[in-house]
Amino acid sequence: MKFVPKLDMIVAEGLTKFYGKFLAVDHVSFKVDEGKIFGFLGPNGAGKTTTVRMLNTLIKISEGRGFINGFDVSKQMGQVRRSIGLVPQELTLDSQMTGKQVLKIQAKLYDVPDSVAKSKMDELLKLSGLSEFADREISTYSGGMQKRLELIMGLVHEPRVLFLDEPTIGLDAQSRYLMWEYIKKFGHDFQTTIFLTTHYLDEADELCDHIAIINGGKIRIEGSPQQLKERLGEDEVEIHFERKYESREIESILLSVSGVVAVSLEDNVCRVRTLSSERSLVGIITSLTNKGIEIKTVNPKKANLTQVFLKQMGVSDDESAEDDTDVLTSPTANVVD
Ligand SMILES: Nc1ncnc2c1ncn2[C@@H]1O[C@H](COP(=O)(O)OP(=O)(O)OP(=O)(O)O)[C@@H](O)[C@H]1O
Ligand SMILES: [Mg+2]
Structure with missing residues (x-):
């Protein structure tokens, strides 16, 4: 061939x-x-x-x-x-x-x-x-x-x-x-x-x-x-528990949820880094409740990953940008400078 x-x-x-x-x-x-x-x-x-x-x-x-x-x-x-x-x-x-x-x-x-x-x-x-x-x-x-x-x-x-x-x-x-x-x-x-x-x-x-x-x-x-x-930040889900749990226990439960990449626990508050908070949320909640972990509140936070990354790089993010509105409507549309 x-x-x-x-x-x-x-x-x-x-x-x-x-x-x-x-x-x-x-x-x-x-x-x-x-x-x-x-x-x-x-x-x-x-x-x-x-x-x-x-x-x-x-x-x-x-x-x-x-x-x-x-x-x-x-x-x-x-x-x-x-x-x-x-x-x-x-x-x-x-x-x-x-x-x-x-x-x-x-x-x-x-x-x-x-x-x-x-x-x-x-x-x-x-x-x-x-x-x-x-x-x-x-x-x-x-x-x-x-x-x-x-x-x-x-x-x-x-x-x-x-x-x-x-x-x-x-x-x-x-x-x-x-x-x-x-x-x-x-x-x-x-x-x-x-x-x-x-x-x-x-x-x-x-x-x-x-x-x-x-x-x-x-x-x-x-x-x-x-x-x-592998290089960029992810979304975060913040979970408040009713009481204190062992870090190891919480980590082993959450790290097996699809999309979860890191877990940290401080007192009653757990922060879960995930590739997408929307997609991991159900898995996070059900895996915890199935193991009898008592959840008080759950707060998913959508990261603007580009900004997270740029911050890491020490590059400023120009939020003041304006956008003009020329659009291609025809194969013969004009070219502007
Ligand atoms: N016609 C223009 N004259 C002068 N500056 C312009 C013009 N169009 C865009 N810019 C500037 O060029 C830079 C890049 O703009 P551009 O529209 O390409 O950004 P973008 O990445 O598409 O942003 P957004 O996510 O807001 O759409 C910005 O600083 C913007 O202010
Ligand atoms: Mg644009």
């Missing part, structure tokens, strides 16, 4: 962006293999959206080069735009329109023939659980449904590469999990290469094959989810 090498679908070589004199993205390099999900993790103002916009041809690259699907982002903009789908950070839907109407417009923008567009739209609506809402005004959709609609809008023209800029921001836990399922499904079913930005390590962990952490415009660390988890 002939060996067919997989293409690097996204390549950044020293990608750099100056806004005036301000260096927003500082010589960032990475490669994403075909069919993989790459997570770009970082706090507010880290440079995630700026990187997405450069690779999407929406803003000019100041220095360095980018390639999508083998096309040069600075020189082959038309081919790059036809290769990508973008789900932007901000919701951009016109709430007076129906789901079907916005999908039709998207298909037209990307020159998808009517015959193909209809069946593609039906397929995507079905896969995203939105079929029965397709003819309703978007103003009647929940936030999670709107995000799902934006996700399938990015897929109507069957892009080779999909950019998801904070796909779950503002969603409640249930909608977030649902969105994760759809992202995994679409990535898998359509063999789409996905570039995903997020604030949360658990999201990147759930979805991504490879993660890079960016702050202050620079990639600080990268690796597989497993490699990063």
Whole structure:
């Protein structure tokens, strides 16, 4: 059998962006293999959206080069735009329109023939659980449904590469999990290469094959989810017991719960570090109560792991970042400086 090498679908070589004199993205390099999900993790103002916009041809690259699907982002903009789908950070839907109407417009923008567009739209609506809402005004959709609609809008023209800029921001836990399922499904079913930005390590962990952490415009660390988890902080669950227990007893119970990585006990208060407080919580409570441990209160705390990590690194977190709202709506949208 002939060996067919997989293409690097996204390549950044020293990608750099100056806004005036301000260096927003500082010589960032990475490669994403075909069919993989790459997570770009970082706090507010880290440079995630700026990187997405450069690779999407929406803003000019100041220095360095980018390639999508083998096309040069600075020189082959038309081919790059036809290769990508973008789900932007901000919701951009016109709430007076129906789901079907916005999908039709998207298909037209990307020159998808009517015959193909209809069946593609039906397929995507079905896969995203939105079929029965397709003819309703978007103003009647929940936030999670709107995000799902934006996700399938990015897929109507069957892009080779999909950019998801904070796909779950503002969603409640249930909608977030649902969105994760759809992202995994679409990535898998359509063999789409996905570039995903997020604030949360658990999201990147759930979805991504490879993660890079960016702050202050620079990639600080990268690796597989497993490699990063071993180095980064985790969520914490604080448990107050009715009385004092032996450290050894509590540790042996809790360290066997899935996701728990460390346990410390001081007087009646136990702190449990876990990869995800949401996912470990039930296991923590049932394993303790099964052993007759009397719990007074349980307080799960979701860590912003990026910030934990950055603190460890002694890197400041720019919370004052603002975000502008240029979005890719058409393969012929303008490039701005
Ligand atoms: N058009 C612009 N003009 C000037 N500065 C900008 C512009 N867009 C972004 N910046 C700055 O560049 C830096 C990176 O912004 P960017 O939007 O890429 O961050 P981000 O990682 O996407 O953050 P968030 O998580 O808040 O979306 C920030 O300091 C931001 O204020
Ligand atoms: Mg952003």
